[in-house]
Amino acid sequence: MSSLTDYANNYIKNGLYITQVYINTNSEGYKTVNFPKNWLNNLRKTTVQNWSGNIAIATGHGNDCNVCVLDVDSPSHRKDGVNGLESIEKWQKEHGAFPDTRIAETPTGGRHYYFKVPQDIHIKRGSNLLPGVDVQGDKACVIAPPSVYNSKRYKWINHTKIAEANDSVLELMRLKQKGRDEEVSSLPQDLNMISEGGRTNYLVSMIGQQNFASNKASKESIKAMIRAENEMYCNPPLSEEELERQVFPAIDNLPLYEKKETDHPQKLTLMSSKELQDMYIPPLEWLVDDYLPLSGVVGLIGSPKSRKSFMALDLCLALAKGTKFLGKNTHKHDTLYFDLESGLRRPKERQEMILARQEAPDNFYIITSDQDVKQIDNGFIEQLTDILEKNRNIQFIVIDTLGILRGAKKLDYTIDVNDVKKLKDVCTKFNVCIMVVHHFNKARGSDKNGDIFDKISGTNGIFGTLDTAWLVDIERGSTIAQFHITGRDIQEYNVVIDFNEQTMKWEYRGTWSEMEEARVQNAYENDPVTLTIKHILEKHPEGWTGTTQDIKDQSIELPKSINVTNAVLGRTISQYKVRLAKEGVDIKRERRRSNTYYIISSTSATSSTSATSSTSATDNMDSM
Structure with missing residues (x-):
């Protein structure tokens, strides 16, 4: 089976330029698609050594061949049961058959029809050309095989060459652009289609064109859609303040869907063992090779004053620069550090110690207690969501500490689980990793012969809900620590690390078995x-x-x-x-x-x- 990298390079070699795309399902059961910030200006146009994650192909003049795509929904994709496949069949009977072309099948049974459009024609992205039929053109993209959504992948159902669009195809693609051809064809080639002066009217009109009540969309879902539209189509995009003041008030005039007691939960789908065996699931992505996967909640846990914050800060800097951490390779990403125990002075001093006069990366961000950071039950999730929606390149977040974020709470297993789950929901939505800095329980930590995981403060609900746990076990006054790593999707590690008081960094010394053998050998020799x-x-x-x-x-x-x-x-x-x-x-x-x-x-x-x-x-x- 071809790898993700093979697919990516094949698209690029054929003039189809690509970007990463993150696909999730929101709380209402709808698919959400998130892109890297400024993705249209950062399309991958040269072959890659390694590609991980889902693939989206830029459509229209975002690729060399002006390939546009008819996006046809199946009845299972639409909550209203609209069948785009029937709409396409009826259109072809009345307006002429489409030429044989390359077709992809979506995880919900829909179809993507790829066509080459003449270079002098600009197809704008449009929805509901026919019931259940959209078109992806300029400044848009289409999710491509072998991307995965809900554990099912997009796949090619034929290997026919992409055909030139005939009159039937072009008429359908331009169905809602009648009378606007002159305007559309005069759009600049750089795809910055909506400039200052027309941005507000465009976004407000987008709100008016959608039937959100029938689609069961909430107010927040509409805002998310408009933010994405603003990012992709407006040059420059409106600020969040401008959206709130000039655009979002139009939502209040819409008939929105209100959940009724008669609504039923989404039906569950069975999957056979054979389907699972044949399914393509992308390999695990890493922030730190072997130690830290890209997505999920990880706990960095140890005794007070065990230099956990130095480790977290060093990790943020290493990821932002793409340098090694504890001897392991890292994968460069934007990072964010919530220092809830300090003002700006302490992280500044610590950062300067770690950097040792090197230039600080401009993709590492810090928020301290100087700002009004809310607690987890009182607005923090909304604050974090807002940051991630506006800064799509941030992939790693540290919260130092979990105790401050949660505030004073009684010892309760269910409360502990729910608090960590709130963070996990953010990880799933944005495909990010959140590290929470947490403490050992002082009373339980006095038992040196007990299980180290029993030392974690709180109930077992915290440790049980984490995706990955990093435990730093160190005696007070020592610089040598046992570093335990365990998780749902990773191998368990037990290594020895040493805090270098000159560089203010933790350094890898070896596995616990290697260090124990060295200790015994040294004792034997002397x-x-x-x-x-x-x-x-x-x-x-x-x-x-x-x-x-x-x-x-x-x-x-x-x-x-x-x-x-x-x-x-x-x-x-x-x-x-x-x-x-x-x-x-x-x-x-x-x-x-x-x-x-x-x-x-x-x-x-x-x-x-x-x-x-x-x-x-x-x-x-x-x-x-």
């Missing part, structure tokens, strides 16, 4: 027991036999002698036996009468030599 055994073998290369007390006596000749009981010494020798063997030292233990003897020899010596030629610290020892 243990007087190891040094004494090696010393004995250097003095007696032919081999040596003695008791634990004899070994302790031999250690007196070294700078540091063995100072443990005979029983502890015996256990230590057993513990080090494998490590000593790797260095060519063989130790055998023999019990004789009331004493235990240790036969120390080089692994190159034969067993017979060891038995007959060794120097004994006890005369006339019989063999066992």
Whole structure:
């Protein structure tokens, strides 16, 4: 099966320029499509090494061939049951058949008909040309295979070349542009079609053209549509203040849909195992390779004063610049940091420490407690949504801390789950990652032998609802920490990190097993027991036999002698036996009468030599 990158490069090579697109479903069950900021001026026109995410093709004069698309809905796509497929069939019977052309099928069973339009004709995006039939032209786009929506993908149903639009196609595409051809054809090639002076009237007219009551659209849904229209078609776009003052009041004159008690919940759809097997699902996208997926809520959790904020700030800067974090590659994105504990002075000082006189990135944004940041139940979600709607390139948000965002709340599992879920809903809507900085519970954190995840402040609802958890386990006063990473879609990691007080950054030291092995090896190499055994073998290369007390006596000749009981010494020798063997030292233990003897020899010596030629610290020892 071709990869996303293969599809993307094939479109580009054929003059069809592309952009990323984010497809979600809103609370009312409608599809929402979000684009990167200023996407029309940043279309991808050269081949890519790697492409992740859904693909949208710019239509009309946004591509080399002026390819426009008839967008035909199936009955399952429309809540009013309108069948665009029937409308197209009826049109062709009355006005002439379309030429054979490339057709894509949508996840809801609709069709996208691709046609090349003469360069001197400008097709403007239009809705409801016929019942259930739209057209995508200049300054618009169409979602292309193999993009995914609701776990189903767009797919080509044929591989026919894109045909030249005939009279029947052109007449349909221009059906609602009658009398405006001269105006449309005179539009500038740079696609900046609606300039100052006409923007307000255009957007107000867009509100008037839609039947929002029959489509069951809310006031917020209409505003979202108008914001997208403003971003794509107005040059320059109206500000949010201008929209609120000049455009949105027109919504109050519309008959809006009001939910009734007779409304039924959306029907559920069964999916077979075979359908799931055949389904294309895009691979997981990363912010930090292996450690942090692109979407979802992640908790950065540790004891107070454990330098979590430095880690979060460093991560924001690394993502904004695309530099490594804890030795892992990052993928460059705009970032936003809510420092709810500080004014501007503290993050400025910390940023300067981390940057070490490097230039700060202009795509990392900070909001501090100087501003009126609301709590999660009192307006914060609306504030964050507003920011993300206006700044589509922001993909990573830090909230420092979760406790301040939530305010004082009683210990309640359901409340904890619901608060995290509110943030998850934002992640899903905008395809972003939100990191919440949180604390260990002081009382539970005193139990060093307990499960580290039990130390998290609050109920298990917080940890259970997070998509990913980063836990920093550090002793007060230390710079070395265990860093635990776990999540729904990622491998579990347990690594050791070290806070560098010169650079004010956390640095990767190794996995916990690697660091533990290094610690044990270092203890072994410097243990007087190891040094004494090696010393004995250097003095007696032919081999040596003695008791634990004899070994302790031999250690007196070294700078540091063995100072443990005979029983502890015996256990230590057993513990080090494998490590000593790797260095060519063989130790055998023999019990004789009331004493235990240790036969120390080089692994190159034969067993017979060891038995007959060794120097004994006890005369006339019989063999066992």
